[in-house]
Every structure is written in structure tokens, then in C-alpha cells.
Amino acid sequence: MPSSRPIQATDNGGEDAIDVALMHRIAEGDERAFRELVERHQNAVVGTVARMLNDPAEAEDIAQLAFLRVWKHAKRWRPDAKFTTYLFTITRNLVYNESRRRSRRKEVSTDEREEDSGFQMAAEARLEPREEALKLEMHEQIDRAIATLPEAQRTAVILYSYESLPYEEIAVVLKTSVSSVKSLLFRARTTLRERLAGYMAE
Structure with a gap:
């Protein structure tokens, strides 16, 4: 029976170890582990998609697709690289597919950014x-x-x-x-x- 005990990092280098442990649990069908993994990385994926497409409206949908692929392929996943590398590779492929679809249909988004996503700045x-x-x-x-x-x-x-x-x-x-x-x-x-x-x- 998959463990439901939260995993904690013991140092800054332990973040990937958390992701690896969660992925092993997800491979066993642990939905709680999947929710924890999504919570850990959702903001980063949504933000990345929004910036790559310059379209926040699509970001959450594509992020959802990325995490669904993580869930679907969890049993076949192997920690050959950091989990975030794997996750951003999936994200990048989905964004590229969306960009090509838009290019083919000549759809250009004119929506303005609704939130400030600029470069990291010191506290002011x-x-x-x-x-x-x-x-x-x-x-x-x-x-x-x-x-x-x-x-x-x-x-x-x-x-x-x-x-x-x-x-x-x-x-x-x-x-x-x-x-x-x-x-x-x-x-x-x-x-x-x-x-x-x-x-x-x-």
C-alpha cells in the first residue's frame, strides 16, 4: 500500500529526491502523491507556459496537460535526469505543439498580460x-x-x-x-x- 506520509527535504539538494520519491508513489497509483507533486511545481509550469506563449489564458490548460502526461507515464519514468528537467521537457513539447498549431491557423494572441511576471527584483x-x-x-x-x-x-x-x-x-x-x-x-x-x-x- 503506497505511503501517504509527506516527504521533506533535508537540504537544498534534496528537492529532486522528493520528486523522485513522489514519482515512485505515483507509479503505484498514489493520487495523494500526484496532488503533492502538482502543488510543488504548478506555479513554475504555469508561469513558464504563460511566458513562452505570451498568453496566460492558455497556461493553466497546457500545465494541466503536462501533469496528466506525468501521471500517465509515471510507471515508465526513470530518474535518468532531474525530475524538473523531465517536467520542463514535457512542457516545452506541449508549448511547441501549441505554437505550431497557432502558426498553421495564423492565430495571434493580442491579450495583455493580466499579472506582473517580470524579472526577479530586490525588495523595494x-x-x-x-x-x-x-x-x-x-x-x-x-x-x-x-x-x-x-x-x-x-x-x-x-x-x-x-x-x-x-x-x-x-x-x-x-x-x-x-x-x-x-x-x-x-x-x-x-x-x-x-x-x-x-x-x-x-
Whole structure:
């Protein structure tokens, strides 16, 4: 009978061990373990999808599909890489499929971001309304600029800057080499600096 006892990390390096233990329980049909795994990673997956598609409305649906695939293939899963690498690989494939579907149907989303998802920033003192508006506008400009990057560059930037994945894991997700990941990030940063230069100057 699968254990329902919550698993806790003993250190920062134990997070993947938690995921591995949960996946073993999920493979045995433990729905409670599945719910715990979803709770651990749902925000990261939803946020990643929203940024990759620049469409928060689709993010939760695609995230749900990603976790359903995790549940469906749990018995065949092997911890050859970190679980988050496996999860973001599934997420990336679903997003790419959605992007291709939209491209074929020539559907372009014009929805504005409803929430502030910008780069991580240090804690700040309370801002005046005008400063808050400028801060939000800056984050939106950054998100829009990221959305215009080629898919591989966009994915690399999001996984590195937002999800803090190391080069090695990003390389697995993108099915490429570490040197290629570094090259993608370099080109993406160069493009973003160019596209945001005028706005920064203001």
C-alpha cells in the first residue's frame, strides 16, 4: 500500500529526491502523491507556459496537460535526469505543439498580460503610483521583447532567468549542447538589449 506520509527535504539538494520519491508513489497509483507533486511545481509550469506563449489564458490548460502526461507515464519514468528537467521537457513539447498549431491557423494572441511576471527584483520600498506604473510597464516591455525571440532562445531565457535551471538541464530540455545553450542565451540577451535600449534610455 503506497505511503501517504509527506516527504521533506533535508537540504537544498534534496528537492529532486522528493520528486523522485513522489514519482515512485505515483507509479503505484498514489493520487495523494500526484496532488503533492502538482502543488510543488504548478506555479513554475504555469508561469513558464504563460511566458513562452505570451498568453496566460492558455497556461493553466497546457500545465494541466503536462501533469496528466506525468501521471500517465509515471510507471515508465526513470530518474535518468532531474525530475524538473523531465517536467520542463514535457512542457516545452506541449508549448511547441501549441505554437505550431497557432502558426498553421495564423492565430495571434493580442491579450495583455493580466499579472506582473517580470524579472526577479530586490525588495523595494513602497512606491508612488507613478513609479508602480512605470515598474509594471517595464516588466510588460520585457515580457513582450522576450515573446518576440525565436522559440529556442525564448525557452532558454525563461528557463534560465525565471526558473533558475542550470545550463546542463536546459540543454536536456532543448535537446542540444551546453555550449549551444550559452550561445542561445548570449544572442537572446543581445537582442533584448537592442530592443529595450530606447525604452531604457527614457
